Amino acid sequence: MPRPRAIGAFIAAWLSLSAPLVRADWRLNLPAPKSEMAARIYDIHTLILLVCLAIFVVVFGAMFYALFRHRKSAGHAARHFHENTSVEVIWTVIPFLILIGMAWPATKAVLDQKDTANPDLTVKVTGYQWKWEYDYLQDGVKFMSVLATPREQIENKAAKGKNYLLEVDEPLVVPVGKKVRILLTSNDVIHAWWVQELGVKQDAIPGFIRDTWFRADEIGTYRGQCAELCGKDHGFMPIVVEVKSEADYQAWLAGRKARLALAAADADKVFGVDELKARGEKIYAANCAACHQADGKGLPGVFPGLAGSRVATGPAAAHIDLVLRGKDGTAMAAYKDQLNDADLAAVLTYERTAWGNAADAVQPAHVKARRD
Amino acid sequence: MDAHATPAASVRHGPPTGPMRWLTTTNHKDIGTLYLWFAATMFLIGGLMAMLIRAELFQPGLQIVQPELFNQLTTLHGLIMIFGVIMPAFTGFANWQVPLMIGAPDMAFPRMNNWSFWLLPVAGGLLVGSMLLPGGGVAGGWTMYPPLFLQGGISYDLTIFAIHIMGASSIMGAINIATTILNMRAPGMTLMRMPLFVWTWLITAYLLIAVMPVLAGAVTMLLTDRNFGTHFFSAAGGGDPVMFQHIFWFFGHPEVYILILPAFGIISTVIPTFSRKPLFGYASMVYATASIAILSFMVWAHHMFTVGMPAAAQLFFMYATLLIAVPTGVKVFNWVATMWQGSISFETAMLFAIAFVCLFTIGGFSGLVLAMAPVDIQLHDTYYVVAHFHYVLVTGALFSIFAGIYYWLPKWTGHRVDETWGRWHFWLSAISVNLLFFPMHFLGLAGMPRRIPDYALQFADFNRIASIGGFVFGASQILLLIVILKCIRGGEKAPARAWEGAEGLEWTVASPAPYHTFVQPPEVK
Numbered sequence: 001m002p003r004p005r006a007i008g009a010f011i012a013a014w015l016s017l018s019a020p021l022v023r024a025d026w027r028l029n030l031p032a033p034k035s036e037m038a039a040r041i042y043d044i045h046t047l048i049l050l051v052c053l054a055i056f057v058v059v060f061g062a063m064f065y066a067l068f069r070h071r072k073s074a075g076h077a078a079r080h081f082h083e084n085t086s087v088e089v090i091w092t093v094i095p096f097l098i099l100i101g102m103a104w105p106a107t108k109a110v111l112d113q114k115d116t117a118n119p120d121l122t123v124k125v126t127g128y129q130w131k132w133e134y135d136y137l138q139d140g141v142k143f144m145s146v147l148a149t150p151r152e153q154i155e156n157k158a159a160k161g162k163n164y165l166l167e168v169d170e171p172l173v174v175p176v177g178k179k180v181r182i183l184l185t186s187n188d189v190i191h192a193w194w195v196q197e198l199g200v201k202q203d204a205i206p207g208f209i210r211d212t213w214f215r216a217d218e219i220g221t222y223r224g225q226c227a228e229l230c231g232k233d234h235g236f237m238p239i240v241v242e243v244k245s246e247a248d249y250q251a252w253l254a255g256r257k258a259r260l261a262l263a264a265a266d267a268d269k270v271f272g273v274d275e276l277k278a279r280g281e282k283i284y285a286a287n288c289a290a291c292h293q294a295d296g297k298g299l300p301g302v303f304p305g306l307a308g309s310r311v312a313t314g315p316a317a318a319h320i321d322l323v324l325r326g327k328d329g330t331a332m333a334a335y336k337d338q339l340n341d342a343d344l345a346a347v348l349t350y351e352r353t354a355w356g357n358a359a360d361a362v363q364p365a366h367v368k369a370r371r372d
Numbered sequence: 373m374d375a376h377a378t379p380a381a382s383v384r385h386g387p388p389t390g391p392m393r394w395l396t397t398t399n400h401k402d403i404g405t406l407y408l409w410f411a412a413t414m415f416l417i418g419g420l421m422a423m424l425i426r427a428e429l430f431q432p433g434l435q436i437v438q439p440e441l442f443n444q445l446t447t448l449h450g451l452i453m454i455f456g457v458i459m460p461a462f463t464g465f466a467n468w469q470v471p472l473m474i475g476a477p478d479m480a481f482p483r484m485n486n487w488s489f490w491l492l493p494v495a496g497g498l499l500v501g502s503m504l505l506p507g508g509g510v511a512g513g514w515t516m517y518p519p520l521f522l523q524g525g526i527s528y529d530l531t532i533f534a535i536h537i538m539g540a541s542s543i544m545g546a547i548n549i550a551t552t553i554l555n556m557r558a559p560g561m562t563l564m565r566m567p568l569f570v571w572t573w574l575i576t577a578y579l580l581i582a583v584m585p586v587l588a589g590a591v592t593m594l595l596t597d598r599n600f601g602t603h604f605f606s607a608a609g610g611g612d613p614v615m616f617q618h619i620f621w622f623f624g625h626p627e628v629y630i631l632i633l634p635a636f637g638i639i640s641t642v643i644p645t646f647s648r649k650p651l652f653g654y655a656s657m658v659y660a661t662a663s664i665a666i667l668s669f670m671v672w673a674h675h676m677f678t679v680g681m682p683a684a685a686q687l688f689f690m691y692a693t694l695l696i697a698v699p700t701g702v703k704v705f706n707w708v709a710t711m712w713q714g715s716i717s718f719e720t721a722m723l724f725a726i727a728f729v730c731l732f733t734i735g736g737f738s739g740l741v742l743a744m745a746p747v748d749i750q751l752h753d754t755y756y757v758v759a760h761f762h763y764v765l766v767t768g769a770l771f772s773i774f775a776g777i778y779y780w781l782p783k784w785t786g787h788r789v790d791e792t793w794g795r796w797h798f799w800l801s802a803i804s805v806n807l808l809f810f811p812m813h814f815l816g817l818a819g820m821p822r823r824i825p826d827y828a829l830q831f832a833d834f835n836r837i838a839s840i841g842g843f844v845f846g847a848s849q850i851l852l853l854i855v856i857l858k859c860i861r862g863g864e865k866a867p868a869r870a871w872e873g874a875e876g877l878e879w880t881v882a883s884p885a886p887y888h889t890f891v892q893p894p895e896v897k
Contacts (some may be wrong), residue, residue, distance in 0.1 A: 026833055027818040030750060036752075036781055045747045059708060060730060066711045072648070074498045078715040082650040092698060099694045102744070105685060109514060154826060156433040162527045164432065166828050184680075189520040190613060192753060194677055196819045201749045203679045207607020210680030227678070227753040228819050231520055232439045235824030272731040299480040301506035301525065302440065331523050332701065347859035 005008045009290050018295050034222060034243075035214050038199030040109050055098075111194055116213045116353055121174065127184075127191030127226070128202035129331060130233035130290055132337065134172050137183075141256045144338065145170045147236050151294075154236075155287045166223040169286075171240035174216065177250040180220040189231060195224035216243040231331065233290050253281050266342035266364065273349065273361045280350025283343050288351075291331060303331070307355035317349060319368030320370045341367040360365055387887070395490070400467045401885060405784075407464030408487050412853070414456030415498060419846055421449040426808075426842035429835050434826055439789035442825035443511035444503060450514030454631065455538045455855075456496050458765065461773045462546050462634040466573050468784065470549060472878035472885060473567045475558025475894045479550040481544075486555030488544035497539035502527035502534075503626070515620060516591065518605040520615050523600050526837070529598065539584040546580035549573055549708060558877070560896035564658070567876050568651060568738035571658050575665045579626045580730025582669075585625040588615060614679050617765075621672035629668045631765060633661060635772030636703060637733075639725050641876075642775050645706050646722035647714030648873035653706040660699035667696045677748045686745045693743040697736065704733055719871070720794030724775035727802050728768060733764030738813065762809045772850065774801070776793075782866035785859045793858065797851035804848060809843025835892045 011039070021367035033039040070076045124135040128144075135142040148167040161167070174180050184193055186204040194201040194212070202212040216222070224239040244252060271279075285294065291303040299304035305310045311319050323344060326334035335344060341364040352359035387393045387402070394406060425445050428436045437445065467485065471478055479485045503509035507525030521528060521566050553574045557566070566574075593616070603609020605616045611652075644651045651657065673681060673689040681689075699785040707729050716722070738760040751757060774797075781789050811834035816822075820831045827835065836864040877896070881889045 026814070027830065030817050031819065037746075041750055042744050043743060044744055048744060048747070051884075052740060056733065056737065059704065059733070061728065063726075065709070066714070067716060069718055070647075070712065070714050072715040072717040076713075076715050078647065078649040079713040080649060081653050081713070082654070082710075084653075087709070088653055090703065092702055095698050095701045099697060101741075103691060104692055106690065108744055110686050110690070111683055113746060113749065114686070128428045154434055157433065158397045158430060160829060162827050162829070164759050165826060188522070190517060191527045191779070194753075196750055196822075199750065201678050201752060202769045204606075205679065212680075222433060224819070225824075227819050229443070229517070229520065229753075229823045231511075231523065232443065234443075235439065236823070248713050300441065303506065329522070 006254070006259040026238060033199060034197040034218050034220065035199050035213065035216055037109070037113060038197060039103075040112075041199050043138055044105050044109060047105070051098060051102065067141065076341070104120050113212070116211045118179065119213060120178035122183060123172065123174070124185070124209075125172075125204065127186040127188075127193070127230070127237075128333060128338070129188050129231050130237040132168075132172075132191075132193070132239060132288075133187075134170075134238065136253075139253055139257070141253065141260065143170050144286070145254070147173065147238060147241070149236075163223065165236065165239070166225070167240045168238055168240045171221070171242045173242045173249060173252050173286060174244050174337045175246045176216055176219050178246075179213055179215045180309045181211055181259070184210045184212065187338075188331065190201075190228050190232045191237070193224075194227040194228035195222050195239055197222045198241065201227055209298060216241070219243050219245060263340055263342065267368065268364070269342070270363055270365070271342075273353065274344045276349040276361055276363075277353055279343070279349070280346035281354070282302065283339065283347040283353075284350050287335070288294070296351075296357075304352050305359065311358050313359045316348070316360060316366060317370060320358075320362065320367055322342075323348060324367070324370060336371060341365075341371075374540060377808040379667060384628065395824045396486070398478070398486050399887060400471050400482070400485065401784075401887065403479075403485050403489050404464045404467030404469075405575055407460045407467060407492075410462060410489070410492055411457045411461035411630070411773075414452050414460070417500060417851070418449050418452035418457060421445045421452070422842065423846050426839040430829070430839040431610065431836065432827055432829055432832055437825065438495065438506060439825045440511060443513075443823065444509040447510050447512060447514055448499065450505065451499060451535075453498075453765070454514065454627075455535070456492075456499070458631050458773070459538075459542060460492060462573075462631075462769075463542075463549075463574070465634065465773075465776055465780075466545075466571075468547050468782065469878060470552055470570055471556070472783075472881065472889060473876055474550060474553065474556065474561055475890045475896065476556035477888065477890050479548050481548045485545050485548055488541045490535050491544075495534040495541065498534040498537070501847045502530040505530075508522050513625070514779050514801070516594065516616075517620075517638055518594060518597065518616050520806075521594055522605070525526065533594045535591050536588055539588045542580050546577040546584075550577040550581070553577075558890070558893045558896050563654065564712070565896065567637075567816070568640040568654065568657055568661075569634070569637035572633040572640075572661055575661050576630050579630050579665055580667070583623040583626045583630075584799065586619060587627075590619040591621065594833045595621075595856060607852055614676070616856075617676050618673065618678060621675045622669070623677065625672040626665070626668045628764075629664055631769050632732075635769045636661060636727070638772045638776040638779070639707065639728050642721050642736050642779050643710050643729075645779070645873045646719055646876070647711045647716050648723070649710060649714040650875075652691065652709035652712075653702075656702055657706055658683070660702045663699040664696060666868045667699070668693065671696060672740050674743060674745075675744045681722055690743060690745045694740070697743075699738055704729060704736075704821050715873075717872075718873045720791055720798050721775045721778035723795070723798045724771050724778065724808045725803075727798070728771045728775060731763055731767030731771070731806075735760055735768055738763065741897040750814055753821055754816035755812040755820045755822055759809050759812035764811070766809065767805055771801075774798075777852075777856065780878075781856065781859045783878055783883050783885055784871035786866055786882075787859050787863035788866045788870065790858050790863060791857055793851060793855045797848060797855060800848035800851065801845060803839045804844035808838050808845050809841075810833075811841075 032040050033042045073189050122137050125163040126133040132145045143167045148169045149165050153160045184202050184204040198214040200212055200214040207320045222241045226237045274279040292306050296307035324336040326332045345362045346362045348362040504525050509527045510531040521878040595602040597604055603611040605613045606612050670692045674693045778789055816832050868882050869879040
């Protein structure tokens, strides 16, 4: 018996050849699976699609036959039967049996999807409006992953790149062939972490930890998107997973740890204002500009502006506290666990000195003093 | 539609004229007309929003609307189409047709009937008007999931009030309809002799009474979380955001059937008429409708397969959902059997009914695919889901409303429908609606999330096709308006029995139906 996936591929190929509109790069089906679970989902989908197609052809074959042959305009006279218990029983029981046949493979898949035991690697993923944080719990490596598509491309001022809206600055990196357990939570609203080729999607719920898992079959780059409406930039928080060989993965991990050590040294330094401003501008663009806007004017009525604002031009302590702890009941997040002292000092300084603001600069030591 | 205020009727019970007639009316026909025009107005507003959405999605990049406005448009489009179009339109049908079909002089509570209609424009005004407030309209999705819904501005509170008001209106309407059906049937019309449309509305009324208070509770908890420091849905205060989803979908899934059971009733009326043959399996249709209604309370969490429920819960909701396919299948088989060996003619009402059977079934099949929990993991919150519920609600519920309008317009206006214009409306709608929604299946399978204002380049071609289909579908609805206005203003006079194969008490009264009908109960043999 040919595998259902082969049949599905055949149907897709046939569709793409038969209709002149349909070009080869128009995807009609789920993407080629890159994990065992994604492959099973693909096969279950194909099976159900074929069952549905068969039922559709039989039922609507009968209906269109009747529409054609039993027309009034063809002189057909109506026959006045209107009840038949055995027919009713037959078309209640047969669908029921078909459904049982369909539920069986799905049941096994559900049980395996839920089996997150014995992972080789555990990564904690936290959703933020509108970015992802990856925390390699065993290795102490933690970083943010933000959309890398330039604003000009989104606003149609530059040609769109190949991976438009599906590219990030720092992808999640995992080794090939290893069971990766994903612990999911969120810092603000509900997000959903979804990589289709790996067959994994799980909501990130603030205040709760949910888990899921995947095992990538092939080295490569796999792209997904947030799947749960999470506010203004829901469409702009992609997920990129880079699957590497074990050796490449270890090399990447070592490089990451070295960068962490460098960042830690920054915390005790005293920086020049221009140095802080330059660094802060980048951090502002990645973390703050989505709401407060690149020009610091915010969105009236939704997100407050920072240019000339009371907080950004007032005493540093209050400004530091607001950014560290966020503001309850608003979209303003707490950044104390998202950014280190040096980065916070840089972005605070930028906010206090850009767009005509003329308040005093903030050093890493000031931030450190106001933590806890 | 002054046509049915015949002089004879006004002598005995003259309604006021002008606007006061509509404001103070307790007549089920007037109120039915009001409901239908309200639905038509909201359909125009919600439809224009859909046109803007499709215009923005015509190509990648942000062109016409910014993400904040885009989210408002998708949210309000959903709320308006569900609460402002489909539900009021079906209530309008119930007001017009239920008393006529069961031989009752009016609804059981005529004054409450007036009140339940006039609440609706207030709610609709709050909802649409909130877009003009600082911060813009509600943008958290029609499903209103917290914590996102807790972040918004004043328009979110107004939306909650609008939903409260619409819920009160629906509950009053449902009580009125259920009471009318149970107490005011003509002598001899036993329950199992009622027209199927009346049956489906009786069951729908019970669903409404059961779940609208649940929705009211859910949005009230949102209101107190937003304004009074409760933490029902916030983990920081011991609450749980997922609890909202459970409560919401405990309302939301029966709501899906509230939006489709009256459609089943209309289709079960239209198909026998134009097949010139009684409905096949009347009793099994009643039992199937009741089974669907009961099962609808047990499947809510299939909207939540990705929130991370335990395996046992995933499996329970998957099995229960699959089970709904059985009674739904029975209905489709019965419709096909009704047409089988009939003497079929293809008036516009019948064309929409046939399209309903075919296209609603496509929506049913994609529902079956989504019911499989592992597959839903890949398709949840994608355009596949958007395709699914638009097949069920547009080519399902909305097409049944079109079928019902074409079917009963002669009874309402006293004039025959212009079938030429009607056919144009049908064929343009039927072709464009598939151009609009069928490619969305492919988009979802290929991985396009729903509710995004901009998308990756691989989704561009199908989005363009869908947008073109959308614009044609939107424009085609102008034809419907023309058909209705033509029919009201004049045309060939319709006899009491406007269709050759029509059965039922409503066809025993004159066309247009006099202002007061069945003052003396008819005999049902």
